[in-house]
Amino acid sequence: MTVRNPSSVTRPRSDTERILDQSFLWLTRLLAYAIAAVLLAIAFQVLVQSLPAIQRFGVGFIFSQDWDPVKESYGALPMIYGTLVSALIALLLAVPIGVGIAVFLSENFLPLQVRTVLVFLVELLAAIPSVVYGLWGIFVLIPILRGFGVWLFENFGWFPLFSTQPSGPGMLPAGVILTIMILPIITAISRDSLASLPPELRQASIGLGATRWETIIRVLIPAAFSGIVGAVMLALGRAMGETMAVTMLIGNANTVNVSLLAPGNTIASLLANQFAEASGLQVAALMYAGLILFVLTFIVNIFAELVILKVKKF
DSSP states (O other): OOOOOGGGSOOOOOHHHHHHHHHHHHHHHHHHHHHHHHHHHHHHHHHHHHHHHHHHHTTHHHHOOOEETTTTEEOOHHHHHHHHHHHHHHHHHHHHHHHHHHHHHHTTTSOHHHHHHHHHHHHHGGGSOHHHHHHHIIIIIHHHHHHHHHHHHHHHTTSGGGOSOOOSSSHHHHHHHHHHHHHHHHHHHHHHHHHTSOHHHHHHHHHTTOOHHHHIIIIIHHHTHHHHHHHHHHHHHHHHHOOHHHHHHSBOOOSOOSOTTSOBOOHHHHHHHHGGGOOTHHHHHHHHHHHHHHHHHHHHHHHHHHHHHHHHHO
């Protein structure tokens, strides 16, 4: 006589449960379509508002450095350059620090009580308003970086990246403040990705003779790589769209300068500084710049999705 385990017997689902499942499925699908519709509506509205500038300047708007409301001559190259460079600086600094903190907080390097407090403090950084970051950057970060910038200029001024005498606000302070702002995103999502891995991965790796750091570097991080990439791309989108803190620290100079010690500008800062007082063709030019930022962010998310799919396939 065969005795069945009661836990292995699947209870037939009632009609009410099936109806609830279908209702939940359709509700989530409807919400997903609603998000896509809102996104398309925003993109369409920005496109319509920017049509006068698109018809006037065309693709040349992307490669022009002019921004003169008096002559109605507009170009977004300095702002595109500043957006990409400041975000790149933030990623170069924040990714290794954020992933390192995530590894430190997801493994048993510290007691659980201490790790819980540190996780809370890291996530608390994301709740600080950007204007507070900007004020802190003006009164604390810029004075600290000024001395470092002078040292870079005096010793490495022959190198294009440090060829400008630092004057206070610039690309480097903006990149550093963005690093601090996106650090909680990278750390929190990377830590969740590492913590959600099956414990069998650690046990199997250590059982085969791997050391603790070999397990972390060669097993855990590759296994959580898709989540880490998603965190990095989400942080990149935040860095590209950040407004107030960058506006207060970057210098708002509509010029392309290779030096990281020189002032610059971003698309988000341009919109924050000029949209309130703009009129006529200038509004269309600002909307055109916003459309470019929208497209850049969209490309970043597509690239992130392709990387994640490729890693999962591998």
